[in-house]
Structures are given as structure tokens and as C-alpha cells.
Amino acid sequence: MTKWLPFELHCHTFHSDGKQSLAELVSAAHALGLRGVALTDHNTMTGLANREQIVAESGVEVIPGLEWTTFFGHMLTLGIQEYVDWRNLSPFHIHRGIDGVHRQGGLVGVAHPFRVGSPMCTGCFWEFEVSDWNEVDYIEVWSGLFPSIQRNNARAFAMWTELLNRGHRIAATSGRDWHVSDPVTDPISATFLGIQDEAVEDDGLSLVHRALDALRRGNVAVSMGPLPQLSVLGSDGTRAGIGDTIELREGDGMQLEVTAGIDFTARAGHWELPEQLLQLKLVSNLGELAVVELTQGQPQADLTLDVTGVRWLRGELYGVFCNVRTMIGFTNAIYFS
Missing domain, CATH: 2.60.40 (Immunoglobulin-like)
Structure with a gap:
């Protein structure tokens, strides 16, 4: 049986450029009806230090990750246990980093590929050369608040469609790029992950494992509402x-x-x-x-x-x-x- 659980897969704390602690983030996520978040601070994993305690106290799952923040694009990495260095990645060698994440069983996703880049947002526009899109697990085709009306998201959605047409099996997600826990009036979207047999106990598979497996399979739907x-x-x-x-x-x-x-x-x-x-x-x-x-x-x-x-x-x-x-x-x- 598949149970669809809502996640936010792009979040930051004050360990990078966010203005919230991990505890504040998960509290706000719970208030929005989210089952989990991915912590993707820029180029650091220090914000995960008290992850297990916060998950136990809040009931909101936290997927470990980070966002590679480079001059040539931002890439989300999920499910890694150890820091994967990105500093030797030229525009033509993104696969070096992707291989390092996959060796840990993690996933990689292109973040907001068509957002305005430098100098307004350093490296936000995707310029890496991907020689094999089969190695990219997902694309963040909806980014920010009220994502469906953003022109840069329309371009990302079209890019995903073209990759599907070319025969690639690649998932599409949304990402708020969440930095502040303050209430907002614009709608948010959630990435719903199809969790298999969540009720099964003592099988050694955590919710993080199940969530990553759903994303890897493309068992994903995205919505601001129903x-x-x-x-x-x-x-x-x-x-x-x-x-x-x-x-x-x-x-x-x-x-x-x-x-x-x-x-x-x-x-x-x-x-x-x-x-x-x-x-x-x-x-x-x-x-x-x-x-x-x-x-x-x-x-x-x-x-x-x-x-x-x-x-x-x-x-x-x-x-x-x-x-x-x-x-x-x-x-x-x-x-x-």
C-alpha cells in the first residue's frame, strides 16, 4: 500500500543563510501539515547536529542533505552521511560530485535551474554541463512561493518535459527554498512522496530510507492544494x-x-x-x-x-x-x- 506523505525538500537554517534553527524549521513544518523536511544548508551539514533529538520530539522527519552552492549552479544532495566536497567541480565536471553522492547511496537534484543568477543570486542559474542526465535523480521544477505562476519555473517544467521526451526517467519536485519560519500569505507547494508499507515495523527501513526510495523511483506528486x-x-x-x-x-x-x-x-x-x-x-x-x-x-x-x-x-x-x-x-x- 502506498501512503502519500508531504515533504519540503529545500530548507536552510542559520548554519548557512537561513534565519531559523532546525527546531524552528520543523515546528513551522508541522504547523503546515508537512510530514518531513530536507535540511539543505549551503555547503555545510553542521545544522544536523541535534537532528535525532528534534525528530523524536517533533514527529517531523529530517532528511540529511546540503546544497552545493557554486558559481555554476546549485545542486541539492540528499541522504548523505558524510560531506561530499564540491570545490573541484568545474562547469564540465559535475559528475565527479554526483558520483561521490551516489557512492553514499544519496540522491542529487538540480535546484531552481532558471532562477536569476549572479550578481542577484550567486550561481543560482544552472550552467553545469550534464553529460548523462540519467545520473541526475531529480529536478526542482517548482521553486519558491506560489511556484506555478513563476516564469523561471515554467522554463524548468519545460526542461523536465524535454528530458522525459528524450527518454530520461527523472523525477520532478518542488522546493520552497525555505529560509525563514515567519508566516506567509502566498501558497506553498509540497512534494508528496509515495511511501511503501510505512506501517511495517522492525524491518530496518527508516522513514528517511523510504522517502529517498520513493524519490529515486519517481513515486512523487507535487501540489499546492489537493x-x-x-x-x-x-x-x-x-x-x-x-x-x-x-x-x-x-x-x-x-x-x-x-x-x-x-x-x-x-x-x-x-x-x-x-x-x-x-x-x-x-x-x-x-x-x-x-x-x-x-x-x-x-x-x-x-x-x-x-x-x-x-x-x-x-x-x-x-x-x-x-x-x-x-x-x-x-x-x-x-x-x-
Whole structure:
């Protein structure tokens, strides 16, 4: 069974340029209905010193990490136990650092690739040359507050789509780039990770392990409000969810059943949405394939979709949010092989 838990994967404390302690960060995260955060201070891991105590007291998980902050781009590193040095990374040698993170079982993600760079934000614009995108685990396609209306995020979202079209299996996340615990009026987005069998006890797998595994698999959805959901029923009767792969064998029919839905209980009470007809657009490498109209009274629908030529499929949730018609959230891809 998959349980979707909301995380914020890009956070800072006063150990770098934030204005909050780790305890203040997790307290604010709990107030926003988040199950966990990733501490990604700039080029340091000293803020994690009392992590275990804070997690035990707050019930909010803290994923260890840091943000490489260089002149050529910022890269988020999650799940590492030891500092991985980035100082020998030229624009053409980012894979040296990526290899060091992967050797520890960690993950790497490109942070806010199209944010305005130097001198306004040193190195924020991504300029590293990636020779193999299969080595990058995820891209932060939504960054900051009310991310869906930011032009730099639209460019990042298009970049992710192009990488999917080129055959790469790469996850997409949101990241607030959280520095201050003060209340905000603009909406935040959360990265929901599909945690497998969280209720299983004594199996040696921590929530951090499960969260990183979900991100590695692409079992990820992102939303500022209710959570879009998507699954496909294969011709063999196996249902594939977000991040999974449908195996299409010779002779299989190309008409498959798709279930599209919205979970209105996700972080309920932490967002507002006027009663309306929402659209869940089914988008693929072939473009938009279908539009499903859903409401709180009818939050799920089944449809038959011709998947001839489809290599990946995702859901994009649209509606009026904070007085703007915008994308409210999206799923990561289901892949077809």
C-alpha cells in the first residue's frame, strides 16, 4: 500500500543563510501539515547536529542533505552521511560530485535551474554541463512561493518535459527554498512522496530510507492544494502507479484503462479552494491526450486511453487557486516500455 506523505525538500537554517534553527524549521513544518523536511544548508551539514533529538520530539522527519552552492549552479544532495566536497567541480565536471553522492547511496537534484543568477543570486542559474542526465535523480521544477505562476519555473517544467521526451526517467519536485519560519500569505507547494508499507515495523527501513526510495523511483506528486493521482491498468491486469512502468508486449492492445483522481484530504485545512470544476489533463510525449473534469463530489474517473506511441504519461491539475487560474499540482510520470 502506498501512503502519500508531504515533504519540503529545500530548507536552510542559520548554519548557512537561513534565519531559523532546525527546531524552528520543523515546528513551522508541522504547523503546515508537512510530514518531513530536507535540511539543505549551503555547503555545510553542521545544522544536523541535534537532528535525532528534534525528530523524536517533533514527529517531523529530517532528511540529511546540503546544497552545493557554486558559481555554476546549485545542486541539492540528499541522504548523505558524510560531506561530499564540491570545490573541484568545474562547469564540465559535475559528475565527479554526483558520483561521490551516489557512492553514499544519496540522491542529487538540480535546484531552481532558471532562477536569476549572479550578481542577484550567486550561481543560482544552472550552467553545469550534464553529460548523462540519467545520473541526475531529480529536478526542482517548482521553486519558491506560489511556484506555478513563476516564469523561471515554467522554463524548468519545460526542461523536465524535454528530458522525459528524450527518454530520461527523472523525477520532478518542488522546493520552497525555505529560509525563514515567519508566516506567509502566498501558497506553498509540497512534494508528496509515495511511501511503501510505512506501517511495517522492525524491518530496518527508516522513514528517511523510504522517502529517498520513493524519490529515486519517481513515486512523487507535487501540489499546492489537493493531490492529483494517476494509475494505468496494464493488459496483464497489473496496475501501474506514478513512477511505475507499464510493459507493452507484442500483441497487447493499445487501449488501456486509466484512473485519474484528486485526493482532497491531502494536507486538508492548509489550503483553500473555491468549489469548482477542476481539470486533470493527461499529458504525454505526444502532447495532451485527454482532459478529465473532477469535483469534490466526483473526485475520480476511469477512461480508456489509446497509448499507441506513448512513452510516458503524467497528470496536470488545473483550476482557480488564490484567484488565479493555474496549474495547482502535477504527478510524476508513468512510463511505457
